[in-house]
Amino acid sequence: MRAIGCITILALAGLVLPGGARAEDQRGIIMANTCHSCHGTDGRSVGAMPSIAGKSSDYIVETLRKFRDGKKPSTVMARIAKGFSDDEIVALAKHFAQQ
Amino acid sequence: MTKMKRRTFTHLAASAAGLSVLGFPMLARAKGANVVVIGGGFGGATAAKYLKRFDPSINVTMVEPAKSFVTCPFSNTVIGGLNPIGRITHGYDGLRKRGIKVVHDKAAAVNAAGRKVRLAGGATLSYDRLIVSPGIDFRWGAINGADASIAGVMPHAWQAGPQTVLLRRQLEAMPDGGVFVISPPVNPFRCPPGPGERISLVANYFKRSKPKSKIIVLDPKKKFSKQGLFKEGWAKLYGGMIDYRNLDNDGQVVRVDAGAMTLETNFGDMVKGDVVNFVPGQRAGKIAQSSGLADKTGWCPVDQLTFASRLLPNVHVIGDAAIAAPMPKSGFAASTQAKVCAAAVTALLSGRAVSKPKFVNTCYSLIAQDYGISVAMVYDFADGKIIKVKGSGGLSPSGASDAFHGQEADFARGWYDSITADIFG
Incomplete structure (x- = not known):
């Protein structure tokens, strides 16, 4: 009985909303989901915007900070990056690095 | 499953749900809950897809009369002769493959007390939570001769x-x-x-x-x-x-x-x-008017954290129909609200806390095929309301180069392809 119980609980846990364990992780996912509209589902773009899935976390953090601070030219990304704090940029970068 | 195992499973599933309330949210799931989505546009189709992504155990039924959806975004390129109508038409096979039940019928009435939606074809759908994304209806008759x-x-x-x-x-x-x-x-x-x-x-x-x-x-x-x-x-x-x-x-x-x-x-x-x-x-779509989701403004007041209706229990309203100001009534806004709402509904069904949303809207417009412009904004949630993040967003610069506008036109098309794949793919 105990063994079956453990397996069932693990199975239940395994299918949970990724990051659903903690509210701040879920906020990271919600933040990242809004990026899909231009950069594709999970950061895999099907159009002119660059894919961001699987890019290194450092690269994403550096690029978003440069956009935000006006050190890298962009059309719209400077306007968007200005809406995110350092911590939020790190959370987004970690999320897309794992896709 | 044997009889014994099934009983064990049921018992443990119930314990898991109970534990979640007591502070073990890892186990929280909306096992077998029924969510009905009315509308298969930018809001409704996104909500259906992301509910399944967040929690595959939720039974998602989407009600949409049309067999395929023609997008308002990029419809001006059809009117201007740049694209055929097929370029902006999307089917629902992608959603079906994800296990979403797509019902081609019209929602005729919402019974919020009984948690039921009656369809024009006569069928009735029961739900634990209902998401309504009905788009717009027109105020015919507001101007003399305009019926x-x-x-x-x-x-x-x-x-x-x-x-x-x-x-x-x-x-x-x-x-x-x-x-x-x-x-x-x-x-x-x-x-x-x-x-x-x-x-x-x-x-x-x-x-x-x-x-x-x-x-x-x-x-x-x-x-x-x-x-x-x-x-x-x-x-x-x-x-x-x-x-x-x-x-x-x-x-x-x-x-x-x-x-x-x-x-x-x-x-x-x-x-x-x-x-x-x-x-x-304009005003919120017909079902919002007839079911009592719209107030005297003609639009639907919602709790901007969860998009739960302020007028009917267990019903959420997203997209153009919802009062989500300062967000605009755009396809991008509807789709990103749908993801926030789907996450909130998933959390509510499994007894988890709802996270504060943070989202973006970008609206591209084409002035010519190779001349695009945009407006963007980042939104946060504070003091019970959606707010604009100070210092973020705004318009494309005035006096920009042809190359800049050319790139924005490419990005407009890129946005269209990515968002429609994200919703219908």
């Missing part, structure tokens, strides 16, 4: 599909030297930069095919979205083709005569067009 019957003569083309095709055919049939009259709606309405883009892409078509033609705009407002950028583009590309008259310049239409193809303005000017695109004022 629903005029749409066959003066297409609004503000719900994409047959109306889009009708307006395109009328423009194709119009002789060179003809007059196109467009009357944008009063605020608030779907897609604030839509009229500016439509004027631009009709001008673009005339410049290519009917260069002696004119465009008269009768706008009942003082100003419109991205006005400076549109006017800059019009001056650069379309010379004197566009005669824009705002509220201060007798732009308000007070009477419509579809038989005479004439719009009468506040000061009695009779403006006749060969093609007339009259876009009426």
Whole structure:
């Protein structure tokens, strides 16, 4: 009985909303989901915007900070990056690095 | 499963749900809950897809009368002759493959107390939570002579599909030297930069095919979205083709005569067009009106954290129909709200805390095929409301280079392809 119980609980846990364990992780996912509209589902773009899935976390953090601070030219990304704090940029970068 | 195992499973599943309330949210799931989504557009289809992504155990049923969806975004490229209607038409097979039940019927009534939706075809769907994304309805009759019957003569083309095709055919049939009259709606309405883009892409078509033609705009407002950028583009590309008259310049239409193809303005000017695109004022879609989700403004008040209706329990409203200001009524906003709402519904069904949302809206508009502009904003949630993040967002710069506008046009198409794949793929 105990063994079956453990397996069932693990199975239940395994299918949970990724990051659903903690509210701040879920906020990271919600933040990242809004990026899909231009950069594709999970950061895999099907159009002119660059894919961001699987890019290194450092690269994403550096690029978003440069956009935000006006050190890298962009059309719209400077306007968007200005809406995110350092911590939020790190959370987004970690999320897309794992896709 | 054996009898014993099934009993064990049920017992443990129940314990898991109980544990979650006591502080073990890892185990929280909305096992077997039923969510019905009304509407298969940018809001509804996204909500259905992301509910399944967040929690595959939720039974998701989406109710949408149309077998395929024609998007309002990019419909101006069809009206301007840059794309065929097939380019902006999307089927629902992608959603079906994800295990979403797509029912092609019309929602006729919501029974919030009984948690049931009655369909026009007679069937009844039960739900634990309902997400309503009905888009817009028109305020026919608000202006003298403007009842629903005029749409066959003066297409609004503000719900994409047959109306889009009708307006395109009328423009194709119009002789060179003809007059196109467009009357944008009063605020608030779907897609604030839509009229500016439509004027631009009709001008673009005339410049290519009917260069002696004119465009008269009768706008009942003082100003419109991205006005400076549109006017800059019009001056650069379309010379004197566009005669824009705002509220201060007798732009308000007070009477419509579809038989005479004439719009009468506040000061009695009779403006006749060969093609007339009259876009009426708007309100939340019909089911929102008949089910009591809309208030006296005609739109649906919601808790901006979860998009739960303030008027009916266990019902959420997203997209154009919802009062989500300061977010605009855009396809992007509807889709990103749908993800936030889907996450909230998943959390509520499994007893987890709802996370504060943070989201983006970007609206691209084309002034020509290779000339794009944009407006963007980042939104956060504070003091019970959606707020704009200070210092973020804003318009494309004025006086930008052709290369800049060319890149924004490429990104407009990139946005369209990514968001439609994200929703329907």
